[in-house]
Amino acid sequence: VKSDPQLWERLGMDVPRFSGMPAMLTQAYTNIFLSQKNRPAKMAYFDGMVENIHTGRIHELMAAKDAGKPVIGTFCVYIPEEVVVAAGGVCVGLCGGAQGSIADAEKVLPRNICPMVKSAFGFKVGKICPYFQAVDFVYGETTCDAKKKTWELLDEYVPTHVMEIPQMKREKDKALWLDEVKDFKVAVDKITGTETGFDELSQAIVTINAKRKALQRLNKLRHHNPSPISGKDMLLIEQIAFYDEPNRFVEQVHALCDELDERIKQGIAVAPASTPRIMVSGTPMALPNWKLHNIIETSGAVVVNEESCIGTRYYKDLIDESSTTLEQQLERLTERYMKIDCSCFTPNTERIDQVLKEYEESGAQGIIDYCLQFCHTYNIEAVKLRKACEERGIPFMAIESDYSPDDVGQLKTRVEAFIEQI
Numbered sequence: 001v002k003s004d005p006q007l008w009e010r011l012g013m014d015v016p017r018f019s020g021m022p023a024m025l026t027q028a029y030t031n032i033f034l035s036q037k038n039r040p041a042k043m044a045y046f047d048g049m050v051e052n053i054h055t056g057r058i059h060e061l062m063a064a065k066d067a068g069k070p071v072i073g074t075f076c077v078y079i080p081e082e083v084v085v086a087a088g089g090v091c092v093g094l095c096g097g098a099q100g101s102i103a104d105a106e107k108v109l110p111r112n113i114c115p116m117v118k119s120a121f122g123f124k125v126g127k128i129c130p131y132f133q134a135v136d137f138v139y140g141e142t143t144c145d146a147k148k149k150t151w152e153l154l155d156e157y158v159p160t161h162v163m164e165i166p167q168m169k170r171e172k173d174k175a176l177w178l179d180e181v182k183d184f185k186v187a188v189d190k191i192t193g194t195e196t197g198f199d200e201l202s203q204a205i206v207t208i209n210a211k212r213k214a215l216q217r218l219n220k221l222r223h224h225n226p227s228p229i230s231g232k233d234m235l236l237i238e239q240i241a242f243y244d245e246p247n248r249f250v251e252q253v254h255a256l257c258d259e260l261d262e263r264i265k266q267g268i269a270v271a272p273a274s275t276p277r278i279m280v281s282g283t284p285m286a287l288p289n290w291k292l293h294n295i296i297e298t299s300g301a302v303v304v305n306e307e308s309c310i311g312t313r314y315y316k317d318l319i320d321e322s323s324t325t326l327e328q329q330l331e332r333l334t335e336r337y338m339k340i341d342c343s344c345f346t347p348n349t350e351r352i353d354q355v356l357k358e359y360e361e362s363g364a365q366g367i368i369d370y371c372l373q374f375c376h377t378y379n380i381e382a383v384k385l386r387k388a389c390e391e392r393g394i395p396f397m398a399i400e401s402d403y404s405p406d407d408v409g410q411l412k413t414r415v416e417a418f419i420e421q422i
C-alpha cells in the first residue's frame with residue numbers, strides 16, 4: 001500500500017500517525033488476500049485499488065475538487081449516489097471497518113455503540129482517513145440511533161447534512177423521502193453552482209445501473225459450484241465499489257467476469273465442489289473489515305453470498321431508465337431506493353423473503369447471520385430470520401462481533417462446529 005505524505009499534509013491529516021497505516025494494511029492484505037491459492041488473474045486490478053487506496057484514488061478526488069466538482073461522503077446505501085454523479089462529482093462510502101480508529105472515537109463517543117459508527121467517527125477525529133479529509137461534506141441519514149445522534153457531533157468536525165429516512169414504507173413516507181432526495185440534489189448542486197437537469201441525471205442513472213448490473217453478473221458467476229472466486233475476493237470488490245470511479249470499475253468487473261466464465265468452463269476453482277458453502281447475512285462489512293470472511297474461509301468453507309449493504313442490498317435493484325421528465329426520474333430513483341430492505345424499517349418482512357431467495361440462488365448450505373455489536377435492529381431481526389430458517393431446515397447461526405481480534409479464537413471454534421454440522 002503506497003504512501004504520499006505530501007498529499008496527506010495537504011489534506012490536513014495527522015501525517016506522523018498515519019504514516020504507519022500503509023505498512024499495517026499491506027501486512028494484513030498480504031496475509032488475508034495475497035496468500036490465497038489460485039486467485040483469478042483479474043484480481044490484480046482490485047489489488048491495485050487497495051495499493052492506491054491512500055494515494056492514487058485520493059489524487060483523483062482532489063482533481064475533481066480542484067475542478068469545482070462535489071466530493072461527498074456517505075455512510076449508507078440509502079443516499080442516492082446518482083445525484084452526485086449527475087453533478088460530475090464523486091460519491092464515496094465512508095463507513096469505517098477498522099479497529100485502529102475506535103480509541104479516537106471513544107474519547108468523545110460512548111463505548112457501547114456500534115463499532116462501525118465509532119470507527120468512522122474516529123477516522124475523522126484522529127485525522128487518519130484521507131477520504132474523510134477530502135470530502136466537501138458528509139451526508140448522513142436517520143437510519144439507526146447510533147448514526148443519527150453521531151451526525152450531530154460529527155458536524156463539529158466536517159459539515160454534515162442529514163437525510164431523513166422514514167422507518168416505514170407507506171405512501172406518505174415515500175412522499176417525505178422524495179422531498180429529502182430533492183433537498184440532497186439542491187445541496188449537491190450548490191457546490192457546482194449549476195443545477196443538474198434531466199440529461200445529466202439520465203446519464204448518471206445509466207452509469208450506476210451499469211455498476212449494479214456488473215456486480216449482479218459477478219455474484220451470479222460466483223454462485224457456481226465449485227466457486228471460481230473466493231468470498232474474500234468478492235467482499236473486497238463489493239467494498240471497492242464504494243470508492244472507485246464507476247465506469248472504470250464496471251469495465252474491470254466485467255473483465256473479471258469474463259475470466260470467471262472461462263474458469264467455470266475449464267473447471268478451475270478456488271476450492272473443490274465438496275467444500276461447504278456459507279452465505280453471510282446481516283450488517284455491512286466496511287473496509288477493512290474482513291474478519292468473518294477470513295474466519296470462515298480459513299475454517300474449510302467458502303462464502304458464496306453476502307446479503308448485506310456491502311453485498312446484494314447495494315446492487316440487487318436497478319432504477320427504471322425510461323423516465324421522460326426530471327420529476328419522474330427522481331420519483332423512480334426514490335422508488336428504487338425504497339426497495340432496500342434495511343432492518344431499520346418496520347415491518348421488514350421482505351428482507352426475510354430476500355434472504356431465503358438468495359440462499360436458494362447461491363446454492364449455500366447454511367447461513368451465518370452477522371451482527372455488529374450494539375446494532376439492535378439487525379440483532380432483533382435475527383430472531384425472525386432464525387425462525388424462518390428453522391422452519392425450512394436451513395442451518396443458521398447468529399454471530400455478534402466487533403472489530404477487535406479478541407474474539408477470533410472463540411468465533412473460529414463456533415464457525416468450525418457450524419461447518420462440521422452442514
Ligand code: BJ8
Nearest residue numbers: 076077114143144283309342375
Ligand atoms: S441501509 S444496514 S448501510 S443503515 S450503523 S444500522 S450496523 S448500529 S449500517 Fe446500514 Fe444503511 Fe441500513 Fe445498510 Fe446497525 Fe451499526 Fe447502525 Fe448500521
